[in-house]
Amino acid sequence: MLDFDGTRRTRRRDAALAGAILVLALILLGLPDEYQSPIRSSLRTTVLRPFLAAQAQIAQRRGQTEDVTVVRAQRDSLLAIVAAQASLSEENRQLRSALGLSDRIAPTYKPVNVLRVGLTSAESTFMIDAGSADGVFVGSPVLTAEGMLGMVREVDETTAQAIDWTHPEFRVSAMTSDGAAGGIVEPRRGAFREEDLLALTSTAFQVDVRPGTRVVSSGRGNLFPRGVFLGTVIGIEEADTGWRKSYLIRPGVRPEAVSHVMVAVREGRADLGDVFNVTAPPDTMAADTAAAGGD
Amino acid sequence: MASRSTSFWTFILILIVLHLALRLALGLMVVPDLIVVAALLGGRRLDGWQSALYGLVLGILADSLALVGFGATSVAFVVVCYIGSRSRNFFEGDSYLFISIYAILGAWLVEVIRYFAGGASARGVDLGYLIGAGLLNALYVAAAAVVSLIAYRAITGHR
Structure with a gap:
C-alpha cells in the first residue's frame, strides 16, 4: 500500500530511526552528571561563548556606570567598621604571635560580575565572569554583602556556572547566630519564584527558635565559611512530633537583585606545613644525586 | 532570489541566534522561547527521522546550561x-x-514532557504549573510563532 509520503517500508524505517534518536535522547537524560558535564562545558566554550562574552562585556560596562554616591556610602560604612575593629585585629595578631600561630587559613575572595542566564532550562543558576584561571573551583561559595547567594557547580577557564539558593540541590549546614540550634538549610519553592524561601531543617525538637532569629552558616563540612548570613526565621514550618523541627527563613539575598558577588578562589596553597610550623622534609634524592656526582 | 528551502532555514537560524542573543547575551527572560518556535516550525518541514534528529540537536543546545x-x-x-x-x-x-x-x-507538549522528564515534580513544582504557567508559556510561544511566520512570509513572499 502506498501513501503520499512513500512506501510503508520507508515509513517503518523512518519510525525506527526516529525511535533510535529518541532512545539517544533518553540515554542523554539518564547519563550521570560526570558524563553530562563535559557536554555542557564544550557547548559553553564553543557555541555559547560569544553570547556569554557579550553579556560579560555588558555587565562590566554596567558596573562602570554605577551610582558613585551609593559606592561612596558603602565605602564609608566599611571604613567605620574597619576603624572600630582595628584594635581588635591588632590584639588578635599579637595573641597569635604569642602562641606561635600563623595567619588564619581563610579562602580568598574575588569580586566578579553576575551574568544572567535567560534559558528556561537554566533556572536557579547564573554565570560569573571568572573561571579556573582565576582560581575558582567547584564548590566555591558565592557571597554578597547581604549574605550567601549560592555555590559554583561547573568551572570553565574564564567563566563558571553557579546555583543560587533557590536551586533544588542547594544545601548548607547552618545554625542560629547564638548557636542554640543547628541543622541543614534548603530551599522551599513558592507559588511564584518571588515567594521562594529557605527552611532550616532537622533542628532539635526541644530547642525553640523564635521568629526574627538570624541564621548563619555553621562552617561544618568546610564548604561554606562559618558565620555567613543566610536569613531570618519567620516561623515554624513543621514539627515532626518528638523528633525534629523545621523553620521557614526569609533569605537575606534575593538572587534577581544581585549584579556583583564575591567568589572564593584558591591561591595554590597546597603545602600547609608553615601553618603547623613544620619544616619541609629533607630532599634525599637531591642529596643522593649530589653524592653520586661527587664520586 | 534565494530558494524557498534556503530562505526558510535562514529564518530558523535567525530565530535560534536571536534566542541566544536576547536570552543569553542580554539575559532577557521576558522574550518568548524562540528555540521552541524554531523547533515547532522547523520540525514540520523535515521528514520523520531528520526531524527527530533536528529536535535532538536543538534540545541539546537548549539544555546547554541545565544543571538539573x-x-x-x-x-x-x-x-x-x-x-x-x-x-x-x-x-x-x-x-x-x-x-x-x-x-x-x-509548545504545551514540550512543557509537559519537560515537567516529567526533568523531574520538576521531585523539585517541588506543583502539577498545576502545567495548567497555569505551562499553558500561558505555550500561548506566548504560539503568538511568537505566528508573528515570526507573518514576518517571514512578508519578507520572502514564501509560504
Missing part, C-alpha cells in the same frame, strides 16, 4: 518535532489559525 534535567528538552523536542513532521500526513494546512493551534499544542 539535562536532556529533558532534547527528549521533548525529539517527540514534538517527529509528531510535527508526521502531522503533515494528516493536516496539510499552513493557515495562521492552524499554525496557532499546532504551536499551542506543540
Whole structure:
C-alpha cells in the first residue's frame, strides 16, 4: 500500500530511526552528571561563548556606570567598621604571635560580575565572569554583602556556572547566630519564584527558635565559611512530633537583585606545613644525586 | 532570489541566534522561547527521522546550561518535532489559525514532557504549573510563532 509520503517500508524505517534518536535522547537524560558535564562545558566554550562574552562585556560596562554616591556610602560604612575593629585585629595578631600561630587559613575572595542566564532550562543558576584561571573551583561559595547567594557547580577557564539558593540541590549546614540550634538549610519553592524561601531543617525538637532569629552558616563540612548570613526565621514550618523541627527563613539575598558577588578562589596553597610550623622534609634524592656526582 | 528551502532555514537560524542573543547575551527572560518556535516550525518541514534528529540537536543546545534535567528538552523536542513532521500526513494546512493551534499544542507538549522528564515534580513544582504557567508559556510561544511566520512570509513572499 502506498501513501503520499512513500512506501510503508520507508515509513517503518523512518519510525525506527526516529525511535533510535529518541532512545539517544533518553540515554542523554539518564547519563550521570560526570558524563553530562563535559557536554555542557564544550557547548559553553564553543557555541555559547560569544553570547556569554557579550553579556560579560555588558555587565562590566554596567558596573562602570554605577551610582558613585551609593559606592561612596558603602565605602564609608566599611571604613567605620574597619576603624572600630582595628584594635581588635591588632590584639588578635599579637595573641597569635604569642602562641606561635600563623595567619588564619581563610579562602580568598574575588569580586566578579553576575551574568544572567535567560534559558528556561537554566533556572536557579547564573554565570560569573571568572573561571579556573582565576582560581575558582567547584564548590566555591558565592557571597554578597547581604549574605550567601549560592555555590559554583561547573568551572570553565574564564567563566563558571553557579546555583543560587533557590536551586533544588542547594544545601548548607547552618545554625542560629547564638548557636542554640543547628541543622541543614534548603530551599522551599513558592507559588511564584518571588515567594521562594529557605527552611532550616532537622533542628532539635526541644530547642525553640523564635521568629526574627538570624541564621548563619555553621562552617561544618568546610564548604561554606562559618558565620555567613543566610536569613531570618519567620516561623515554624513543621514539627515532626518528638523528633525534629523545621523553620521557614526569609533569605537575606534575593538572587534577581544581585549584579556583583564575591567568589572564593584558591591561591595554590597546597603545602600547609608553615601553618603547623613544620619544616619541609629533607630532599634525599637531591642529596643522593649530589653524592653520586661527587664520586 | 534565494530558494524557498534556503530562505526558510535562514529564518530558523535567525530565530535560534536571536534566542541566544536576547536570552543569553542580554539575559532577557521576558522574550518568548524562540528555540521552541524554531523547533515547532522547523520540525514540520523535515521528514520523520531528520526531524527527530533536528529536535535532538536543538534540545541539546537548549539544555546547554541545565544543571538539573539535562536532556529533558532534547527528549521533548525529539517527540514534538517527529509528531510535527508526521502531522503533515494528516493536516496539510499552513493557515495562521492552524499554525496557532499546532504551536499551542506543540509548545504545551514540550512543557509537559519537560515537567516529567526533568523531574520538576521531585523539585517541588506543583502539577498545576502545567495548567497555569505551562499553558500561558505555550500561548506566548504560539503568538511568537505566528508573528515570526507573518514576518517571514512578508519578507520572502514564501509560504
